[in-house]
Amino acid sequence: MQIIKIKSISPLLLLSFLISTNTLFAQQIFSSNKYPLTYFRQPLDIMPPALAGSFGEIRGNHFHSGIDFRTNQREGYPVYAVADGYVSRLRVQNSGFGQALYVNHPNGFTSVYGHVQRFAPKIASIVKNLEYEKKSFEIDEFPDQMLIPVRKGEVIAWSGNRGSSGGPHLHFEIRDSKTEETINPQFFGIDIPDNIPPVIYSLYAYKLNGKPFTENTPKQAIAITGSNGSYKAAPVSLTGEIGFGVVTTDRHNGLSGLNGVYSIQLELDGKMIYTSALERFAFEDSKAINSHIDYPTFLNTKRSIQKSFVEPGNPLSIYSNLVNSGKVNFTDGEIHQLKYIITDSKGNASTLSFAVHSGASAPPVTNIPAGIVFGYNKVNEFSNDEIKAVFPLGTLYNDLNFTYKKTPKPAGNAWSNVHQIHNRYTPLHTGFELSIKADNLPEELREKALIVSTNGSSQGGSFVNGFVKANPRAFGSFYIAVDTIAPRIVPTNISEGKSMAGLSKIFFKISDNLSGLKNFSGYIDGKWVLMEFDAKTATLWHSFDERTATGKHNLELVVSDVKDNVKRYSVSFFR
Known part of the structure; x- marks a missing residue:
């Protein structure tokens, strides 16, 4: 038995302190960092506050980076700036946070508000102008600090369910403005009533x-x-x-x-x-x-x-x-x-x-399956005539007995054998470089080639010197496929010659079979218009505004995938 000699807090003293303390002081046990305790207010006025997700909670492939405030299973609650500051980042995404605001504060911290339904009118106008200027629904902009100042308690948005949200809520974070590290908001006096032990x-x-x-x-x-x-x-x-x-x-x-x-x-x-x-x-x-x-x-x-x-x-x-x-x-x-x-x-x-x-003796030796030893603290490579895999430094969490297996190409859309790169039970921290040799891939299909896993997910990729090269994020079994099929567009509330006078929006469903959606653009009478997208429901829509006057109009929708297959849809309608 190894002898351990370290200085530590008395267990009884530690437990007594933990039970008697509150949120404002719990962090001092493990950290010398001191956070302002009364500087920030609650981002919502729903009382008592309740969480659907806590800071650091275990999620798929990541720790939860903030706290999720419940909003009574509905959208539309006012979201308040938690302190004076300025909007330092405006982000609109197909997935992720959907619509999000970042506010920098003079004390060196940044507050983040995600999945919001809509922004306050001034902010919404700026966002929409940026989207039209860039002709893109997705934006990630960093406004000048003088453009959008906010005051503590000012309504900056309304809670929603945009992006990858699993239901209506407000995702809230506090970050270190310099390092971008995210910090447990409960250390800042964001109080959640709690006297229940884990x-x-x-x-x-x-x-x-x-x-x-x-x-x-x-x-x-x-x-x-x-x-x-x-x-x-x-x-x-x-x-x-x-x-x-x-x-x-x-x-x-x-x-x-x-x-x-x-x-x-x-x-x-x-x-x-x-x-x-x-x-x-x-x-x-x-x-x-x-x-x-x-x-x-x-x-x-x-x-x-x-x-x-x-x-x-x-x-x-x-x-x-x-x-x-x-x-x-x-x-x-x-x-x-x-x-x-x-x-x-x-x-x-x-x-x-x-x-x-x-026990009083050495344990029995644990057998390890045969393989090639990869060290966690170095660059590792594996190659043969048909593949090459390079694992950069920092990819592995531990030393690994790497294994590889080749099986015949599957029937259908396959242009190489299947290459099993270790197995899915070993996680990777970063992606790795994988090149697979193409088997008699016609020249006209090379720009459409990509690497897919045997579960059908695209890893992307491009054709280079007889190989298709991509960067998978996890171990698995991979082969080359091609994507020549354009995305699918399904109109849900518009048809040729229809009057849209009583409707505020045009809706579509869009999807892609393999490589994934890349771009979408809408045009009314030849002019670009904003199309918004929700990835979790595959819903695309345009909200009518003053740009579309009364009368007859023509709409064209253009959707492309990662391999530049393009689908077009045109329709005439009346307003």
């Missing part, structure tokens, strides 16, 4: 034994009992190098979903060996959530086990108090006491205590 559902032991964590790492579930902040597990016997993991969620008072917790700490014999605390993080590191959790289990079951040991290539800055990266060697034959302390952003704490009977 719930701990399950405990796992991973038998690492000096090997990198993979989908093949032996895992043992340890039964737990308890409730209301106090949990225990029966004694368990373990031998060798062990990492632990827990499943835990949090709720707050009132209308609360199952939210994420703020911090997870693990003690061994009264000494802290692991802390993760979601105070702040950088967006470029957010995908490392797949290293923070048991990624293979998440893929198979959607169950989020948060590991309490850190892989060497994990770039997240949320960890502290690490001893041996949170892993424990049980080889001394003794009984050891372990305890989890899990808190929410309000300082409510739950504990899980359990004993481990340590």
Whole structure:
């Protein structure tokens, strides 16, 4: 058993402090950063405030970057500037935040308001003028600080459901204006009533034994009992190098979903060996959530086990108090006491205590499947006559026994064999470069070639010197296909010669079969008009304004995909 000597806060003192403190002070346990506590107001006047999502909550491929305020399942609540400042960024997207405002404040922080239904009139006018100037629905503009000043409490937008939102709500963030790191808004006095401790559902032991964590790492579930902040597990016997993991969620008072917790700490014999605390993080590191959790289990079951040991290539800055990266060697034959302390952003704490009977000898050797060893801390390459794959530094979270397999091309639209690049259970932090040799691809199809995965998703790509090159974001099985089919346009409330006098909008559904939508443009009487798009419903629309007068008009809609296949639709209508 390794001897651990570190300075740490007394567990009893820490737990007492966490239970007695409130949101304004909980962050001081893990951080020396001091945040203004009374500078910002609530962005909504819905009382009491309730969250549909907490800061740092586990989402697919990322940590949740803000807090999601519930809006009673409807849109249209006034959104207020949380402090004086100026609009520093205007963003309109097909997906993502949909419509979002960023406000810079004199104290060095930026507030962000996402998924809004519409902007305040002055801001909406500026946005629309920019869209017409650039002839683009999607914009990402950074106005001069003198253009749109705002005052604390001023209505800047109305809450909505735009972009990738799963339902009406306001996504709210506070960022460091210099670093762009996003910070837990509850550290700024954005108060959410909460006296409910986190719930701990399950405990796992991973038998690492000096090997990198993979989908093949032996895992043992340890039964737990308890409730209301106090949990225990029966004694368990373990031998060798062990990492632990827990499943835990949090709720707050009132209308609360199952939210994420703020911090997870693990003690061994009264000494802290692991802390993760979601105070702040950088967006470029957010995908490392797949290293923070048991990624293979998440893929198979959607169950989020948060590991309490850190892989060497994990770039997240949320960890502290690490001893041996949170892993424990049980080889001394003794009984050891372990305890989890899990808190929410309000300082409510739950504990899980359990004993481990340590083995007295080395554990059996864990067999590792054959493969090519890739180091996490270097550039790695694999190639043969048909493919080349390059994995830049920073792609892997851990050393990897890389595997490759080739299978025959599938029937239909395929122009290469299928190349299995390792497997989907190992997450990647960044994409990799993949080149696949084309098999007798006709010259007239080369500009339409792309790489697709066997689940049908496009990876993009371009034809270069006999190969198609792309940058997949994850391991998988890939082959070359071509996209020669134009997007689909389906009008939903307009037809030839129809009077649109009583309607405020024209609606369409648009879609693409493979490479994905790239551009759409609408023209009325030959002049570009704004078409808005909602990716989650595939709905495209134009809102009539003063630009379309009474009388007969002609509308042309042009939609293209990533491989520049173009679909056109024309119709005459009356206003």
